[in-house]
Structures are given as structure tokens and as C-alpha cells.
Amino acid sequence: MKRIRFFQTVQWKVVILYLLLILIAMQVIGAYFIRATESYYLNNFNETLNTQANLLAVNVEKYLEEENIPREDIDNLIRNLFALRNADVQLLDQNGTVLTTTEENKAFIGQKNTRAEINMALLGTRNESIQYNPETRQRVKVLALPIKKGTKILGVLYMVASMEEVYHTMRQINGIFATGTVLALLLTAALGIVLSRTITTPVKEITRQATAMVGGDFNGQVRIYSEDEIGQLGETFNLLTRKLKQALSQTEAEKEKLSSILTNMTDGVIAADGNRNIILVNKPAQRILGVGYKKVLGKNLYEVLAIPGEEEWDFLFKENGSMLMDMNVDVDGEERLIRFSFTVLKSRGEEKKSGIIAVLQDVTEQEAMEKERKEFVANVSHELRTPLTTLKSYLEALEEGVIDDPELSRRFLRVLLNETDRMTRLVTDLLQLSRYDAGQYMLDLQPLSVHELLQDVFERFALRSQQENIALQVDLPADSLPLVKADRDNIIQVLDNLISNAMKYSNENTTVVMRAHEEEEAVRIEIIDEGMGIRRRDLDRIFERFYRVDKARSRSMGGTGLGLSIARQIVLVHGGTIDIDSEWQKGTRVSFTLPLYGENEDET
Known part of the structure; x- marks a missing residue:
């Protein structure tokens, strides 16, 4: 497996390609060169042999014409004229009898040679061929040359020349060529590796960077x-890397911005694809619906929002593109009013929906505040209309003649003054609440002794408690309490309101107790009475403006219904808390805390 991968690399493909090209080129060149060289040597050998044969035939012709052929002269002539090595020469007469030979075996002299080549030469036909000698296992050139004078055949010159030197030379040439081919291949392989590295090394660098x-x-x-x-490719790739890095950085920054926006939005956002499957839910949406991210991811939007009649909603989406609806949703056992705003996204140039964006708003508190606002306006209108009606009635009576009756007119004027005072208190309380709501209040925070504060309030209400036959007590710890940080006038207003309410709703021969004790980082002050108490259903709304437990009794006593609301706002702006606990027909306990005063704190 590794070997296959090894040969699949570009580097070795280039090397092998070069080797094959060189090998094919060397083979083609070698075949042509060897064929031409072999032809040259063979032609040269044949020309030399024919030249020697013709020269020898011309010179022995005169000897063959004589009746007594001088054998010694012919032998000398052949030795002197015939220069080829590894060649045997036989001279035959017109009858085919061997007259002389250069072979070592002289037994052939005087014998008749009946070879086919010689018989054809005796008939006047020149014959030559290449034959294989089984004894020497060599290729030989056989030449039978007739010696003629005119048309008369005087004899035959028979020559057998070894061609081994020619083929030996060819084998040496082939060896040299093969060696050159091997050296060329080795050199090509080395150069191919070097050359391929110049190509593959940058490619490997690019591959490595691409992998990274x-x-x-x-x-x-x-x-x-x-x-x-290749270098230009590398530079282009580096430029591409920088551009991609910048693009990804920008995308990541935009993604972080979007994520930050979605995370910090107070509204919930749910995104769904064209099939209405949820692909994104931000944390406010999870909190509003009381679900987890993994639980709703990939689920149907209508199923998660519990929207009935999917086909009907799809029709509205197609018609309008967006819609708004309110729905009561049960979140952790509490019914919340959720406002859904749907927007259908469509791809440009396409009719098919590409997604749905749902924006969720928990408007429970807003609706509650709107309801409170309406109730507040109605209560203010009612509270103002009652004394105004009374004022108008008494003024009309005075105008109609009651003013002439001194005793009755004085009684009417006292009623008018009381109603005017009541309206003044109401407007004053409303103005005070509006300043707290708008944050337009000034506190003179000073170190304040709770002992002195409660004693002052006790002395102020001592006479009233005697008149109403209600015991007023101050219960303080033996150890002195630490100083608190508070605005004295505002806290006295809170205590006045709480003690007035306690005495207002208490019967005779009961007790109202003012108590204080230290808690962690604060002092808690409690007002406890034994009055009529408050029903449990009214406790949650007791601090609402104009809310009265006993409306008839409150109005008869001149209450505006804003006292506890003002007390609560004062305590909250001091950084404290206020609580109320009551049991019907047994009494009520109202407590609030004030933060301790630090020695290093600035007085503001």
C-alpha cells in the first residue's frame, strides 16, 4: 500500500516520466544507430571480401591457363594478396578439384569439392551467402567466385571468411550504448528528482498550508x-490566505456582534428555515418559553409555540409576509402573556419561503402596568370627583340662600375646608409619588439614631393614643443600636404613615408596638398592631396606589390610599426593603430595613 502511494506522488511521476522519455529516446536512437553501424560494418566486410576475391581471381587466372599449374606460386600469391584474417581460401580447377587451400588441413588438396556454391560457380554463377558453422559456432561469409576467361570457366575461387569480428565489434558497440543508456537514465533520474522537487516542494508547502x-x-x-x-502560485495562495483570514475575521466579528445582539436583546428571537424547523433560539426566547436550546433545536416552530391551524397561518404569511399576535403561555406553572411577531423571509427572485423570524416579547408586566395605569387614572378621577362633587353641591347650596343662615353656612364652610384639605393631601401625595417615579428626589442622608427616632415618634403619637384608648409601646434592645444612613424627615413620614394606619384600623384597648433590632448590614424597624388585619388575598396588592382593604372606612377617615405606596418608595430609595405580614382579625406587622451608616461614607 505504501509503495502504491509512493508511486502516486507527483515527484515520482515526473521522475518516471523523464526516465521513460529518455529510455524510449535511447531505444529509438540505439535501434537506428546499431542498425546503421551493423550495415556499415557488414558492407565494409563484404566490399573487402569481394575486392580481395576479385584481385586474387585476376592474378591466378594466368596460372590456371597453363597445363602444369605451379602450386607453390599460387600459394605465395594467395598469401601475399589475401589480407583477411580468419578466412580460408580454396582454389579449384574447372573440374571442382581443390588445387590449393589456406586451411591447416591440407588433406583437401586434390579432392573434389562438391558444395552447391562451387557447382553453381562452375556453371558461371557467382554465389555468396552467410552461413552458420556448427563446428566453430560462428557465422561465416561464403563466396564462390568463378574464374573465367571469356566464356570459358578456368576454375573457382572458394572463400569462407569468419564474421565473428564484425559481430564482436557490434556487441562491444551495443555494450557501450547500453552503458551509456544506464548512465543517461541514472543522470536523468537524478536531474528528474531535483527538477521535480522544485515543483513538488512548493506544492507540498501549499498543501501543508491548505491543511492547516x-x-x-x-x-x-x-x-x-x-x-x-510555481512561485506566482505560492504568492497568490499567500494572498488568498490573507484575504480568507480577513474575511473570516470580519465574519467572526459580525457573528460575535450578532450573537452579542441576540444574547443581550430583551426580546426573544427564534429563527426557522423554510420547513419551519428551528435553527436558532436566543437566551431571552429560552427564558420566555421556559425551554432549553437543545430541546427545541430542529423542532417545528408551530409545535414549539403551540400554534394551532398551521395551514391557516401559512396562508396569512403568504398574504402579508408578517403578523402580530398575543398568546397566553404557561411558563413554569405561571401564565405569561407573550406577544409574537412573525416575519417571513423570502429569497430574492424566488417565491419559496427561505425562513421565518419570530420575535417574542413577554408583555405580562407591561400589560399589568397598563392595567395599573388605567386603574390609577380611574382612581384619581374618582378620588377627585368625590370632593369636587361635594364642593359643587355645597357651593350651590350656599348660592341658593344657605349663606344667609349663619350656623348652617359655617357648617357648610367647614365641610368645604375639609374637602379642600383632602384634595390638597391627595395632590401632594400624587406629586410626591411622581417625583419618586421620575427619580427627581433629593435625600439628605445623615447618621441617624433609631432610639431617638422612635422616641420622637412615640411622643408625637402619645396624645392620640390616649384619646383613642390605644396603648403605644416602644420595644428596643438593651444594647444601643448602630446608626443608620437615612433622611430623617422621609423616615418620620414613613413611621407616621405606618403608625397612623395601625391606630386607624385598631380597636380600643389594643396595643401598637414599635420594635427595632439589628440585622446583617441593616436595622429592621417593625410596627405591630392588634387590629382588624388584612385578608391574604389583599396582601399582594396592599402597596398598590389607591388600593384599600376597607374602602368605606378609609374614605371616612380621610385616607387617600397612597400612604403605603409612598412609604414603600421612600424605603426603596434608601436601599432598604419593606414587608407586611397580617392575619385577618388578629393584627398586622409591617417591617422595613435601613442600611447601617459607615464612618467613611460621605454625607449626601
Whole structure:
């Protein structure tokens, strides 16, 4: 497996390609060169043999014409004229009898040679051929040359020449060529490796960087080895890396911005694809619906929002593109009023929906505040209309003649003054509440002794408690309480309101107790009475403006219904808390805390 991968690399493909090209080129050149060389040597050998044969035939012709052929002269002539090595020469007469030979075996002299080549030569036909000698296992050139004078055949010159030197020379040439081919291949392989590395090394660098980019690392750079096309590719890849890094950085920044926006939005956002499957839910939406991210991801939007009649809603989406609806949703056992705003997203140039964006708003508190506002306006109108009606009635009576009756007119004027005072208190309380709501209040925070504060309030209400036959007590710890940080006038207003309410709703021969004790980082002050108490259903709304437990009794006593609301606002702006606990027909306990005063704190 590794070997296959090894040969699949570009580097070795280039090397093998070069080797094959060189091998094919050497083979083609070698075949042509060897064929031409072999032809040259063979032609040269044949020309030499024919030249020697013709020269020898001309010179022995005169000897063959004589009746007594001088054998010794012919032998000398052949030795002197015939220069080929590894060649045997036989001279035959017109009858085919061997007259002389250069062979070592002289037994052939005087014998008749009946070879086919010689018989054809005796008939006047020149014959030559290449034959294989089984004894020497060599190729030989056989030449039978007739010696003629005119048309008369005087004899035959029979020559057998070994061609082994020619083929030996060819084998040496082939060996040299093969060696050259091997050296060329080795040199080509070396040059191919060097050349391929100049190509594959930058490619490997680019591959390495591309792999790193897949893993998210865009900090690397491809090393540039040259200024050719490969180098230009590397520079282009580096530029691409920088552009991708910038683009991804911008995308990531935009993604973080979007994520931050979605996370910090007070409204919930749910995104669904074209099939209404949820693909995104931000944390406010999870909190509003009381669901987890993984629980709703991939689920149907209508199913999660419990929207009935999917086909009907789809029709509305197609018609309007967006819609608004309110729905009561049960979140952790509490019914919340959720406002849904749907917007259908469509791809440009396409009719098919590409997604739905649902914006969720928990308007429970808003609706409650709106309801309170309406009730507040109605209560203010009612509270003002009652004394105004009374004022108008008495003024009309005075105008109609009651003013002439001194005793009755004085009684009417006292009623008018009481109603005017009541309206003044109401307007004053409303103005005070509006300043607290708008944050337009000034506190003179000073170190304040709770002992002195409660004693002062006790002395102020001592006479009233005697008149109403209600015992007023102050219960303080033996140890002195630490100083608190508070505005004296505002806290006295709170205590006046709480003690007035306690005495107002208490019967005779009962007790109202003012108690104080230290808690962690605060002092808690409690007002406890034994009055009529408050029903449990009214406790949650007791601090609402104009809310009265006993409306008839409150109005008869001149209450505006704003006292506890003002007390609560004063305590809250001091950084404290106020609580009320009551049991019907047994009494009520109202407590609030004030923060301790630090020695290093500035007085503001």
C-alpha cells in the first residue's frame, strides 16, 4: 500500500516520466544507430571480401591457363594478396578439384569439392551467402567466385571468411550504448528528482498550508522558492490566505456582534428555515418559553409555540409576509402573556419561503402596568370627583340662600375646608409619588439614631393614643443600636404613615408596638398592631396606589390610599426593603430595613 502511494506522488511521476522519455529516446536512437553501424560494418566486410576475391581471381587466372599449374606460386600469391584474417581460401580447377587451400588441413588438396556454391560457380554463377558453422559456432561469409576467361570457366575461387569480428565489434558497440543508456537514465533520474522537487516542494508547502487552513490556522505562509509560475502560485495562495483570514475575521466579528445582539436583546428571537424547523433560539426566547436550546433545536416552530391551524397561518404569511399576535403561555406553572411577531423571509427572485423570524416579547408586566395605569387614572378621577362633587353641591347650596343662615353656612364652610384639605393631601401625595417615579428626589442622608427616632415618634403619637384608648409601646434592645444612613424627615413620614394606619384600623384597648433590632448590614424597624388585619388575598396588592382593604372606612377617615405606596418608595430609595405580614382579625406587622451608616461614607 505504501509503495502504491509512493508511486502516486507527483515527484515520482515526473521522475518516471523523464526516465521513460529518455529510455524510449535511447531505444529509438540505439535501434537506428546499431542498425546503421551493423550495415556499415557488414558492407565494409563484404566490399573487402569481394575486392580481395576479385584481385586474387585476376592474378591466378594466368596460372590456371597453363597445363602444369605451379602450386607453390599460387600459394605465395594467395598469401601475399589475401589480407583477411580468419578466412580460408580454396582454389579449384574447372573440374571442382581443390588445387590449393589456406586451411591447416591440407588433406583437401586434390579432392573434389562438391558444395552447391562451387557447382553453381562452375556453371558461371557467382554465389555468396552467410552461413552458420556448427563446428566453430560462428557465422561465416561464403563466396564462390568463378574464374573465367571469356566464356570459358578456368576454375573457382572458394572463400569462407569468419564474421565473428564484425559481430564482436557490434556487441562491444551495443555494450557501450547500453552503458551509456544506464548512465543517461541514472543522470536523468537524478536531474528528474531535483527538477521535480522544485515543483513538488512548493506544492507540498501549499498543501501543508491548505491543511492547516482546514484546521482553522491562517497564520502560516507558503515559502516562495522561485519567481516562476510555481512561485506566482505560492504568492497568490499567500494572498488568498490573507484575504480568507480577513474575511473570516470580519465574519467572526459580525457573528460575535450578532450573537452579542441576540444574547443581550430583551426580546426573544427564534429563527426557522423554510420547513419551519428551528435553527436558532436566543437566551431571552429560552427564558420566555421556559425551554432549553437543545430541546427545541430542529423542532417545528408551530409545535414549539403551540400554534394551532398551521395551514391557516401559512396562508396569512403568504398574504402579508408578517403578523402580530398575543398568546397566553404557561411558563413554569405561571401564565405569561407573550406577544409574537412573525416575519417571513423570502429569497430574492424566488417565491419559496427561505425562513421565518419570530420575535417574542413577554408583555405580562407591561400589560399589568397598563392595567395599573388605567386603574390609577380611574382612581384619581374618582378620588377627585368625590370632593369636587361635594364642593359643587355645597357651593350651590350656599348660592341658593344657605349663606344667609349663619350656623348652617359655617357648617357648610367647614365641610368645604375639609374637602379642600383632602384634595390638597391627595395632590401632594400624587406629586410626591411622581417625583419618586421620575427619580427627581433629593435625600439628605445623615447618621441617624433609631432610639431617638422612635422616641420622637412615640411622643408625637402619645396624645392620640390616649384619646383613642390605644396603648403605644416602644420595644428596643438593651444594647444601643448602630446608626443608620437615612433622611430623617422621609423616615418620620414613613413611621407616621405606618403608625397612623395601625391606630386607624385598631380597636380600643389594643396595643401598637414599635420594635427595632439589628440585622446583617441593616436595622429592621417593625410596627405591630392588634387590629382588624388584612385578608391574604389583599396582601399582594396592599402597596398598590389607591388600593384599600376597607374602602368605606378609609374614605371616612380621610385616607387617600397612597400612604403605603409612598412609604414603600421612600424605603426603596434608601436601599432598604419593606414587608407586611397580617392575619385577618388578629393584627398586622409591617417591617422595613435601613442600611447601617459607615464612618467613611460621605454625607449626601
